Amino acid sequence: MAANQTAIKPKRYKKRDYQAFLYLMPWILGMLILQIYPFLCSFYYSFTNYQVSSSPIWSGLDNYRYLFTKDTEFWNSVKVTVVYTLYTVPGKLVMALAVAVFLNRNIKGINLIRTLYYIPSLFGGSVAVSVLWKALFIDNGVINALLTGLSLPAIQFWGDPRYALKTICALEIWQFGSSMVMFLAALKQVPASLYEAASIDGAGKLQSFFRITLPQITPIIFFNLIMQTIQALQNFTSAFVITKGGPVKSTYVLGMKLYKEGFSYFKMGYASAISWAIFVMIVAVTMLLFRSSSVWVHYDDEGSF
Numbered sequence: 001m002a003a004n005q006t007a008i009k010p011k012r013y014k015k016r017d018y019q020a021f022l023y024l025m026p027w028i029l030g031m032l033i034l035q036i037y038p039f040l041c042s043f044y045y046s047f048t049n050y051q052v053s054s055s056p057i058w059s060g061l062d063n064y065r066y067l068f069t070k071d072t073e074f075w076n077s078v079k080v081t082v083v084y085t086l087y088t089v090p091g092k093l094v095m096a097l098a099v100a101v102f103l104n105r106n107i108k109g110i111n112l113i114r115t116l117y118y119i120p121s122l123f124g125g126s127v128a129v130s131v132l133w134k135a136l137f138i139d140n141g142v143i144n145a146l147l148t149g150l151s152l153p154a155i156q157f158w159g160d161p162r163y164a165l166k167t168i169c170a171l172e173i174w175q176f177g178s179s180m181v182m183f184l185a186a187l188k189q190v191p192a193s194l195y196e197a198a199s200i201d202g203a204g205k206l207q208s209f210f211r212i213t214l215p216q217i218t219p220i221i222f223f224n225l226i227m228q229t230i231q232a233l234q235n236f237t238s239a240f241v242i243t244k245g246g247p248v249k250s251t252y253v254l255g256m257k258l259y260k261e262g263f264s265y266f267k268m269g270y271a272s273a274i275s276w277a278i279f280v281m282i283v284a285v286t287m288l289l290f291r292s293s294s295v296w297v298h299y300d301d302e303g304s305f
Contacts, residue, residue, distance in 0.1 A: 046273040074257060137158060
């Protein structure tokens with residue numbers, strides 16, 4: 001009986017425990033005030049008619065009903081965001097993996113080359129890079145000057161709906177450095193003995209890449225796929241700075257739609273409903289990717305040749 005009482009005796013915190021809580025307090029307060037509280041508030045506001053200038057008025061599902069059944073601009077933004085994601089995520093991963101394979105070698109100056117390839121990602125999502133990209137692709141910009149110099153017709157990259165979104169996607173694909181670094185780290189962990197065994201069996205470099213390298217680094221591919229998909233579905237900066245969503249809404253991503261409703265029209269309740277629609281979309285896509293990972297992601301340490 002005494003043993004049971006001792007087992008359920010509440011733990012007494014020591015001085016070191018309180019010191020730890022004190023050190024953690026800034027992070028805990030920041031999480032509660034800057035993340036959890038706004039997160040819960042936006043959920044509440046999504047069910048209200050909130051115009052900023054007046055108090056929120058409960059409206060139930062009206063915001064969601066209008067969003068999904070009457071707001072054609074929202075569905076256009078969904079389409080643009082999905083197309084943007086389908087362009088940028090595979091493009092960035094393929095580019096990052098190709099460069100990582102190229103840099104996974106011991107040659108003179110390789111560390112400098114790796115740094116140069118990573119530099120664009122240091123400015124990822126910045127306004128300055130978006131402004132520079134806009135200047136490169138304007139009608140009388142550097143890119144059109146090169147095209148005309150090669151006797152090719154100039155292209156209205158920002159004025160033609162066929163090219164505007166693709167040009168913005170090119171900006172995002174160009175910033176592949178973070179994924180490249182993780183791929184490079186994963187490539188260095190692939191056992192050299194697997195390549196030696198494959199070489200003895202007569203496998204070429206292409207066969208070794210598809211049957212050894214890719215299966216071995218699928219966990220990192222999966223991680224990069226998740227992170228880049230989430231980032232793409234929340235894109236805002238490049239579309240806002242470069243095209244303002246134009247021409248004819250061809251680059252009007254969901255982030256732009258959310259910004260316009262909340263900070264141009266001050267419909268915070270409706271903007272909160274859009275933010276939760278984006279959140280649900282991200283959760284659904286993430287869950288779908290996790291369900292598919294059991295088919296193609298390999299976590300074992302054995303070779304797959």
